[in-house]
Amino acid sequence: QVHLSLGPDGATRVTPGMLLDGDHPSFEGFVVEVLDPTGKSLGDVVDCSHLGDTLVFRVTEPCTHNSCWGYLLPEDKLGPQFDCPADSLFVNCDVDALALPPPPVQDNCDPQPLVLPLGDTTITDDICDGVLVIRWWKAIDNLGNSSTCEQRIFITPTDYFDFPEDTAWTCSQYAAHPNITDPTPLTGDLQTTGSGKPVGVSGLYCNFNFSIHDDTIPACGNTFTIVRTWSAFNWCTGEVVTTDPDGDDSEQLIKIRDLTAPKLIRPPFSVSADTKGNLPVLCRSHGLLLPPEVSDACGKVTVRIFTPNGEAEYVNGQDGLAGGYIPAPGLRIGTHTVVYRAVDACGNVFELPVPVTVVDDEEPIPVCDAITDLNLGTEGLAELPAQVLD
Structure with a gap:
């Protein structure tokens, strides 16, 4: 029984010298064959797949065909x-x-x-x-x-760092995640990100300390710009650094912007004719144009309403947030396009064309004369037209 240690590559070629006892001037000509437990020949190479198996070896001298055999136990004694x-x-x-x-x-x-x-x-x-x-x-x-x-x-220690670049966010992002203007790293996730901090010197053993000063400049609506000034102190050299090695200064602009137009919802609707007509002129309407539903992420919105006759006469005297009345001379019976226009504080515009139908929904009322004289003809008959009674 022979114990065989596998090599660093996980395989070992079995030689006659590993298997034969006694002194031999040369092992040249001896042939080694290894068999697995099923009797399958493995040639003369054993690898890691045979660990745990008891193999059989046979050594043959080709000239005389004399052979001997024994058991071979592969082992792995090498550490990683x-x-x-x-x-x-x-x-x-x-x-x-x-x-x-x-x-x-x-x-x-x-x-x-x-x-x-x-x-x-x-x-x-x-x-x-x-x-x-x-x-x-x-x-x-x-x-x-x-x-x-x-x-x-x-x-x-290092002399290299990079002041953060200017960043821009929308006011809707800021409303949902006010952390985005913090002086913390950009992470790509609105839940955790800030607007950046100097890169390359944030480790425990870095030789820089940083401080910031923020000035906030209001803009349109709820938007604004933060002017953030970074100060870098190298406490190995005692130097205050205001420009990074790439030539960028320490001033960072963080903008909260409104780039999205407001939204309007106003389904089609009808108004009643409220001004009588005399044929061939049809009835008209000066009725109420219903107010729209308005939404905007960044502040105040102004609504204007335009009819084919011109701008509406507003209920609140200012704009169409509460609706408005159809201007003179009114709209005739039929369907007309009325345009609702919303403008936010930053000048973003949204227009919504709405079909408005003027309907005559009042039934005619007959008014009859109380007394009508009717003369019969020679045949005892007379004709009575309707207009005589109305």
Whole structure:
């Protein structure tokens, strides 16, 4: 019975010298064949797929055809191998060294060996000279073989940072998420984002402190602009920095804008004819044009109503928020297009054409003369036209 250790690549070629006892001047000419438990020939190569199996080997001398056989037990005694660098990994001060992944590791037979942290230490004698973080790792394969690695990370102070760029938001975004103007990082998520902060120096061991001063300038409606001035202090050099290495100054503009027109809802409706007509002139209406439903995310809205005869006469004396009356000479019976126009405080306009139908919904009322004289003809008959009675 022979124990066979697999190599770093997970496979081992079985040679006669591994299997034969005694002194042999040369193993040249001997042929090795390995059989799996089902009797299938594996040639002379054994790999990780045969771990745990008891294999049979046969060694044959071709000239005499003499052979011997025995049992072969494959074993994996190698631990996972770290790609453990001898030199320190240099990172900028805004990198969280303890969040970095472990060095790469691979194993000859286990595609996913377990990697565990064993501990870490941080040497911070003077962070202006840099900070050394040492981390220890252990890797264990599925057979319990293990190895360790010491990872050294050197955090360097920096002179580079980037003041935040100007940003713009809509007033509806600001109304739902007022946090978007905070001096915090841009995250891409309205729930958590701010309008940005200097990039490259936000780490625990960075050598900059920052402060801000905000001036808010009102604009149209509920919109405004924040003029945010950043101050950067390098406490390793004692310098106050007002321009970043890219040449950007420390002033940031944060705009809350209204780019969306207001919305109007006004379904078609009818008005009654309220001015009598004399044929061939039909009846007309000076009736009430119903007010629309108005919505806008950013403040006050003015509504105007235009008919084919001109602008309506408004109920509130100012605009069409409460509706208005059809101007003279009124609209004839039939369907007409009335335009509702909404303008918000920032000049965004929305127009809604609404069909308005003037209807004659009053039945005629006959008025008869109380006394009518009627003369009979020679035949005792007379004709009585309707207009004689009306």
